[in-house]
Structures are given as C-alpha cells and as structure tokens.
Amino acid sequence: MSQDRLSLALSTGRVAVFEWTVDSDRLAIQGPLVEVFGVTASDAEAGLPLQAFFQAIDRRDKARLMSVLNRSIETGEPYEAEYRVHGSGEERTVIARGQVETDAQGGKRMAGVVIDVTEEKAANAALKEQTTALAILNRAATTISGDLDQNRLVQTITDAAVEISGAEFGAFFYNIIDEQGERYTLYTLSGAPREAFDRFPMPRNTAVFTPTFMGTAVVRSADITKDPRYGHTAPHYGMPKGHLPVRSYLAVPVKSRTGEVLGGLFFGHSQTDVFDAIAEERVIGLASQAAIALDNAQLFQAADRELQQRRRAEGELQALNANLEERVAEEVTRRAMAEDALRQAQKMEAVGQLTGGIAHDFNNLLTVIIGGLDTIKRSKTGDQARIARAADMALQGAQRAANLTGRLLAFSRRQPLEPKPLELNALVREMTELLHRTLGEQIELEGVLAPRLWTAEIDQNQLESAILNLAVNARDAMPDGGKLTIETANTALDESYSATDTEVIPGQYVMLAVSDTGTGMAKDVVARVFEPFFTTKEPGRGTGLGLSMVYGFVKQSGGHVTIYSEESQGTTVKLYFPRFTGSADSQPGPSEPVAPTSSEGEVILVVEDNDDVRAYSTMILSELGYVVLEAPEADAALAILRSNRRIDLLFTDVVLPGKTGRVLADMALHLRPGLGVLFTTGYSRNAIVHQGRLDAGVQLISKPFTFEQLATRVRDLLDRRIS
Incomplete structure (x- = not known):
C-alpha cells in the first residue's frame, strides 16, 4: 500500500496498523483507531507492552485471542481474530489481521492491521432482525387472509405481535357479535397462561387506556408507572395485586374501515424502555391486517345470518x-x-x-x-x-x-395516456416482424386488414403492449402450433348493443381482433379472464395481469373489449376504439435511444419531496452536465424562481406537500413565461390527467425512469424551447 493510500485509510478512524516485536514484547499501533484500546496516540505509536493493550479487550475474548496469537507465533500461520474492546468508553468490535516474520537471527515480529467493524456487525444484526420480522408478518398475513374463525384469527395476530415487538406477553381484547346480534368482548393471550388474567376484570376505559378504546392514538410508554395518568383510578389505583409486572407498555387500537373500534392489542414487559418506534410501526401494521380480517369475517357472518333469515322468511311465506x-x-x-x-x-x-x-x-x-x-x-x-x-x-x-x-x-385506469391519431393497419404491419419473432415458426400469422380503415385516437405504446399480450396468450394456447389472425374493421355499436353493457357509448368504432385456433376456454373461465392475477397458466408462466391490463387500457381509452371462446375451438378477443374525427398530423418515426447531454450553462430546477428520488434525479442531471438547483416543495421552488438565477427547465413531481406540481408550474410560467416544464409522477388522478388522458401541452415522464429516458426527455424539451 502506498503512503498516500495508507494515510487515507488511517484518516477514516476505522483502521490502524500495528507492529509487535515478539522477543521484546513491544507493540506499536498507528492510527486514530488506537483510542479503542484506551492509550494515547503517542504512547501507542512509540510502543507499549502487549498487556497494555490487552487491558481494554473484553474479558470474554482475551483467552481466545491469546490462543490465536500464540498459535500464529509458533506456526507462522497468518493471524486473524475478531474481538470486542472498551477502551474508548463504548464497546467496539474490531478485526485484527497480521503476518509473522522471522529475521536472520531468529527474531520474530508481527505486522498487520486492525479494522473497526462495529457498524457492519450492527447492520447485519439489524438486517437479520428485519428479515425475521418480515417473515413473521408474511406468515401472519397468509394465515389470516382466508380465516373466518375470529378466535383463531386474533390468536394468530396476538402471537405474531408478541414475536415482532419483543413483549413478554400480549393480549388482544376484541368485540364479537353473537347469533342474536349482541356484542360482547373476548380476549386472547400470548406469552402468559390464561389463568394469569382470569381473576382480573376486563380492562376499563381509564385515562391510560382511553386512546386505545376510543381509537384515537397508540399508547407507548417506556415506564407506565411514571405516566402521569397512571394510578388514579379506583379500586386498584394501578396494577391489581397479583397482576403480571408491567413497566414497558404498548397499546394499539384495531379499527375497521368505517372507523369503528373493533378492539385493542395490549403488550407488556417487566423491564423499562423495551418498545421502540419500529416495534410500534410493526404492531400498527398487524393491527391493520387484523382489522381487515375481522371485517371480512364479520361480513361473511353477517351475510350468512342474512341468508338464514331469508330461508326462514321463505318458510313463513309458504305457510x-x-x-x-x-x-x-x-x-x-x-x-x-x-x-x-x-x-x-x-x-x-x-x-x-x-x-x-x-x-x-x-x-x-x-x-x-x-x-x-x-x-x-x-x-x-x-x-x-x-x-x-x-x-x-x-x-x-x-x-x-x-x-x-x-x-x-x-x-385500475390510472396510468396516464398520451393518445394520438393512429392508423391501426400501419401499426399492425410494423409489428409483424416482432410478432413473428415472438410467436415462433410453429404459429402461422395472418393479417386481415380492412381497406379505408378509420383513424382512432390511441396511446400507441399501450396498444402495442396490448397486442403483444394478446399474441403471447394466443401462442400459449396453441402449444402444438396453429394460426393467429389479426383483423381490423370499421363498425358501429348502436343503442341495442349498449343496452347489454352500460359502459358502451353508442357510436362508430375501429375494431381490432386477435383470434387463435388454440385450446379455447370454458364459460366459467371466460367469465374471469379479466380479473387481476387470475391465470390458467401453470405457476411461474404468468402473473394474471396481461388481460386485466388490456381491459383497463381499452376502457380508459373510451373503448370496449369482448372475448369469445369455446373449448377446443379457439379464442377471439375484440378491442373497440372510438373513431377519431379530427385531423391527424403525421408523427415522426421512433429514433434510436441516446443519452444527450447539456449545452453550456443550462440550469434545471428539480422539485421533489422524496429525498431519495430528488437525489437520484439530481445525480443524473449533474452527470449529464446540467447545473442543478433543488427544492423539496413548491414554496422553496418559488423562492428560487423569484430570484435572478438562470433557469432553463422546471422538473417537478405532480404530487407535492402543500401546492401541487401543477399549481407550481402555473405560477412558474407566470413568473417566467416560456419556461420549460417537465412533470413526473408514479400515480396521478386529477392534477394533469383528466378522463385518463394527459392535459394538452403537458410533458410527463412516469416513475420509475431510467438515465437514458430522463436524459432524452430533458434534452428534447430544452431543444424545443431553444427552437
């Protein structure tokens, strides 16, 4: 290692180099890390007896460490050991590595490094703990997702919450409705025998428990006995005699979607300061899952009661x-x-x-x-x-x-669309080569394209994705080969047709149909094909989102979709898009993807409330050569816009705290007419998207975006502004 690299490593405070002359028992250490051994830097650099450094080593590690040192001296093997030291006033974990050298006179010396790995050990422990907690949460969610037995359901939640919170014991007090519709309270326990609570009454709505029972807040206390609300209610004025000892306390309400308090999760520990914010967040997550599961169970029970009442009423009606x-x-x-x-x-x-x-x-x-x-x-x-x-x-x-x-x-019909006038016949011809490669030689591809086909206004990227999805589904339905036909036609859906589907608006449509000669589907399968995550494919071959995505895109485009299928006869999926009656401007063909960089001195203002996303965007733009200004919200951005700073482009998230990105853009254009504006969002309802389409003139890049995508969109907008 060069002297510069050695100095850089030592300057971090996490590395030290050492040299131990075995015969004279003098150990010298150089680097700020020597503080963990409780000696001064000057003494450590000058050299001290080995024992002077051993005093700071944890007594649990000394014997093992000395054994490793002795073996290395005796055999000449490389020395490596991990141990704990306390010389700096706090426990640190280090790894020491060294090599024994013997000179011509037989004298031995060992040289090596000491590295502080405390943070790495803590990070690994935290990662392991998070992984365990995630596994517990997933197991609980899987268990309760289809369970309609409330007793089992709440026991599962209680057990999981005790595991992830670190509580000694926990209880779930919850309300239940019996067959007569009357409400009463039960409870489950975890970590303690039931007889430990049987002789005590149900918890009451005291000052301490009020936030839980009212569903207004979570109660977390490092020492409940020091809470000013504690110990003022008769007859016990605190914990009842014989109650399990509780110092640390955590209580989380369980509320339904309507806001009704279904019950509460209560956890205790005999030691103080056990429950932290992470434990609280995890238990809140479990409480949300419990609320949904309880709602579902009660809903099904209510439906069952209603059905029973209906049957009784039918008997009475006949009598x-x-x-x-x-x-x-x-x-x-x-x-x-x-x-x-x-x-x-x-x-x-x-x-x-x-x-x-x-x-x-x-x-x-x-x-x-x-x-x-x-x-x-x-x-x-x-x-x-x-x-x-x-x-x-x-x-x-x-x-x-x-x-x-x-x-x-x-x-969900929430993906912003950029519809443009499109000739479907031309699109189908352009996709022929891609479809041939995708389908393989076993599939015969035929196009039946209607002459004088009307123009439709569609998002081309989404339509290409939909056609590809339908073609892949058709290929999978023809494992031994077959014929795939893509057909276009002009058609009209009248009032009689729309009477069978209330979402269909009567009018003229451009139809695109994808037909196969495959295995087909039964009626019950056809009825479910547009459901999300429903698939007839074996595990690992499909997500069940292809047809549901096609369905959402067509509906969001103001169109209609139908499917016809018979077993062993094949399947036809028809997409209907409203006819476009305006004038269609020619669109330039696609260009090769590039990552264009900045011109001299161009300045971009990045407005993003998420720190990580803002840092990522700023990093990309800076790497491309732009001067980047940052703001976490609209007011900070406006302060920059009102200054004399040069700004060529505003790059803003749509959803911001306070003023939205659209409001910010309008104010920015008022302050600086002609300013370029590029929006970004992962999901947007009404700010820049209406009826599923981007507002006219709005430029948007959807999250997540790549380096090349952002570079291209920014350069394109800046070039338009210059021209």
Missing part, C-alpha cells in the same frame, strides 16, 4: 297466505339486503385476491433485488464480474417491479 302482497314485499327487501351483503363479501374476496397476488409477486421481486444488493455488499474489491452480475440481477428485478406497477395502473 301463511294472509297479507301475501305485504309479506312478498318484505321478503324482496330482505333478499336485496342479503344480496348486497353477499356482493360486498365477494368484493372483499376479490380485493383479498388482488392484494395477495401483489404481495406474492412483489415479494419474489424484492427477493431478487435484495439478493443482488446483498451480493454487492458482500463482494470484495476486485470482484467486478460478480458485482456486475449482482447489479444486473437487482436492476432486472426492479424493472420487472416497475412493469408490474404499470400493469396494475393500467388495470
């Missing part, structure tokens, strides 16, 4: 003839209520499937991302090939996560 008309009307009302409850239950089941599918796919993607980053963290200097592979793996996982988010936004 009684008097007042028939009145009784029929009453029964119709009861049936409507029961059907509403059942529909709500089915809706919750669909929500459960959706959230479960999202959690499953994102957990898989996070495993890839975390694994890649962890590999990078553990890689040694010089292992560039391994680091590159791990980085590629993490980047690919992140990109798949971004694609999954885009599909979910498309299904």
Whole structure:
C-alpha cells in the first residue's frame, strides 16, 4: 500500500496498523483507531507492552485471542481474530489481521492491521432482525387472509405481535357479535397462561387506556408507572395485586374501515424502555391486517345470518297466505339486503385476491433485488464480474417491479395516456416482424386488414403492449402450433348493443381482433379472464395481469373489449376504439435511444419531496452536465424562481406537500413565461390527467425512469424551447 493510500485509510478512524516485536514484547499501533484500546496516540505509536493493550479487550475474548496469537507465533500461520474492546468508553468490535516474520537471527515480529467493524456487525444484526420480522408478518398475513374463525384469527395476530415487538406477553381484547346480534368482548393471550388474567376484570376505559378504546392514538410508554395518568383510578389505583409486572407498555387500537373500534392489542414487559418506534410501526401494521380480517369475517357472518333469515322468511311465506302482497314485499327487501351483503363479501374476496397476488409477486421481486444488493455488499474489491452480475440481477428485478406497477395502473385506469391519431393497419404491419419473432415458426400469422380503415385516437405504446399480450396468450394456447389472425374493421355499436353493457357509448368504432385456433376456454373461465392475477397458466408462466391490463387500457381509452371462446375451438378477443374525427398530423418515426447531454450553462430546477428520488434525479442531471438547483416543495421552488438565477427547465413531481406540481408550474410560467416544464409522477388522478388522458401541452415522464429516458426527455424539451 502506498503512503498516500495508507494515510487515507488511517484518516477514516476505522483502521490502524500495528507492529509487535515478539522477543521484546513491544507493540506499536498507528492510527486514530488506537483510542479503542484506551492509550494515547503517542504512547501507542512509540510502543507499549502487549498487556497494555490487552487491558481494554473484553474479558470474554482475551483467552481466545491469546490462543490465536500464540498459535500464529509458533506456526507462522497468518493471524486473524475478531474481538470486542472498551477502551474508548463504548464497546467496539474490531478485526485484527497480521503476518509473522522471522529475521536472520531468529527474531520474530508481527505486522498487520486492525479494522473497526462495529457498524457492519450492527447492520447485519439489524438486517437479520428485519428479515425475521418480515417473515413473521408474511406468515401472519397468509394465515389470516382466508380465516373466518375470529378466535383463531386474533390468536394468530396476538402471537405474531408478541414475536415482532419483543413483549413478554400480549393480549388482544376484541368485540364479537353473537347469533342474536349482541356484542360482547373476548380476549386472547400470548406469552402468559390464561389463568394469569382470569381473576382480573376486563380492562376499563381509564385515562391510560382511553386512546386505545376510543381509537384515537397508540399508547407507548417506556415506564407506565411514571405516566402521569397512571394510578388514579379506583379500586386498584394501578396494577391489581397479583397482576403480571408491567413497566414497558404498548397499546394499539384495531379499527375497521368505517372507523369503528373493533378492539385493542395490549403488550407488556417487566423491564423499562423495551418498545421502540419500529416495534410500534410493526404492531400498527398487524393491527391493520387484523382489522381487515375481522371485517371480512364479520361480513361473511353477517351475510350468512342474512341468508338464514331469508330461508326462514321463505318458510313463513309458504305457510301463511294472509297479507301475501305485504309479506312478498318484505321478503324482496330482505333478499336485496342479503344480496348486497353477499356482493360486498365477494368484493372483499376479490380485493383479498388482488392484494395477495401483489404481495406474492412483489415479494419474489424484492427477493431478487435484495439478493443482488446483498451480493454487492458482500463482494470484495476486485470482484467486478460478480458485482456486475449482482447489479444486473437487482436492476432486472426492479424493472420487472416497475412493469408490474404499470400493469396494475393500467388495470385500475390510472396510468396516464398520451393518445394520438393512429392508423391501426400501419401499426399492425410494423409489428409483424416482432410478432413473428415472438410467436415462433410453429404459429402461422395472418393479417386481415380492412381497406379505408378509420383513424382512432390511441396511446400507441399501450396498444402495442396490448397486442403483444394478446399474441403471447394466443401462442400459449396453441402449444402444438396453429394460426393467429389479426383483423381490423370499421363498425358501429348502436343503442341495442349498449343496452347489454352500460359502459358502451353508442357510436362508430375501429375494431381490432386477435383470434387463435388454440385450446379455447370454458364459460366459467371466460367469465374471469379479466380479473387481476387470475391465470390458467401453470405457476411461474404468468402473473394474471396481461388481460386485466388490456381491459383497463381499452376502457380508459373510451373503448370496449369482448372475448369469445369455446373449448377446443379457439379464442377471439375484440378491442373497440372510438373513431377519431379530427385531423391527424403525421408523427415522426421512433429514433434510436441516446443519452444527450447539456449545452453550456443550462440550469434545471428539480422539485421533489422524496429525498431519495430528488437525489437520484439530481445525480443524473449533474452527470449529464446540467447545473442543478433543488427544492423539496413548491414554496422553496418559488423562492428560487423569484430570484435572478438562470433557469432553463422546471422538473417537478405532480404530487407535492402543500401546492401541487401543477399549481407550481402555473405560477412558474407566470413568473417566467416560456419556461420549460417537465412533470413526473408514479400515480396521478386529477392534477394533469383528466378522463385518463394527459392535459394538452403537458410533458410527463412516469416513475420509475431510467438515465437514458430522463436524459432524452430533458434534452428534447430544452431543444424545443431553444427552437
């Protein structure tokens, strides 16, 4: 190591070099890290007996360390040991490495380094603890997602919360409705026998418990006995005699979607200052899951009670003839209520499937991302090939996560569209080569393109993705080969057709159909194909979001989608897009992706409330050569805009605290007419997107974006402004 590199390493305070002359027992250490041994830098550099440094070493490590040293001196093997030291007043963990050298006279000396690894050890421990907590939370979520037994459900939540919070014991007091519709309170325990609480009454709405029972706040106390609200309520004035000892205390309300308090999670520990903010956040997450699960269980029970009541009413109706008309009307009302409850239950089941599918796919993607980053963290200097592979793996996982988010936004009709006049026949011809490569030689591709096809106004990128999705689904339905036909036509959907589907607006449409000669589907499968995460493919071959994304995109475009299929006969999916009646301007063809850089002195103002995203955007733009100004919210940005600083482009998030990005852009253009504005967002409803489409003249880059995408959009906007 050169002297400059050695000085740089020592300056960090985490490294020291040592030399131990064995025969004279003089150990010299150089570097700020010597403070952990409780000696001065001058004494350490001059050299002291080995024992002078050993005094600061943890007594639990001394014997092992001396054994390793002696073996290294005797055998000449490299010396390496990890141990704890306390000379600086706090416990630090270090790793020492050295090599024994013997001179011509037989004298031995050892030279090496001491490295402080305290932060790395703490980070690894925290990562392990977080991983364990995540596994517990996932296990609890999986267990309760389909459980309608409230006793089992709350026991699972209680056990999981005790595990992740570090409590000695915990209880879940919750309300339940019996068959007569009366409400009463039960409780579950974890970490303590039930008899420890049987002789005590239910917790009351005292000053300490009020926030929990009212659902207004979480109560977390490092020492509940020192809480000013504690010990003022008769008859016990504190903990009842014989109660389990509680010093640290944590209580979290469990509330339904309507705001009703369903119960509360209570945790205790005999020691003080046990529950921290992380434990509180985790228990709050479990409480939210418990609320959803309890709501679902009660909803299904309510639906069951309604169905039972309906059956009883039907029996009474058959037995009684008097007042028939009145009784029929009453029964119709009861049936409507029961059907509403059942529909709500089915809706919750669909929500459960959706959230479960999202959690499953994102957990898989996070495993890839975390694994890649962890590999990078553990890689040694010089292992560039391994680091590159791990980085590629993490980047690919992140990109798949971004694609999954885009599909979910498309299904929910929340993905901003940039529709432009489009000739569908030309698009189909341009995609022919891509489809041939995608489908393979076993699939025959045919286009039946209508002459004089009307123009439609569509987001071209989304339509290409939809066609590719349909083509891939068709290929998978023809494992032994077959024929795929893409057809276009002009058509009209009249009032009689729209009567069968209330979302269809009568009018002229451009139709695009994708047909295959594959295996087809049964009627019950066809009825579910547009549901998110529903798939007929084997595990690992499909996410179940392809058709749901197509459905959301077509509906968001103001169109209509139908599917026709018969088993062993094949499938046809028809997409209908409203006819465009305006004038279509020719659009330039796609250009090769580049990463253009800044012209001299160009200044960009970046406004983003998320610190990490703002740092990432600033890093990219600075790397491209732009002068970058930063602001975390609109008011700070306006202060910069009112100054005399040169600003060529405003790059702002749509969703900001206080004033939105759209409001900021309007004010910026008033202050600086002609200023370029580029919006970014991961999800936006009304600020710059209306009826699923970007407002006219608005320039948007969706999150997450890449280096090349941001570079291209920024350069394009700046060049337009200059021209």
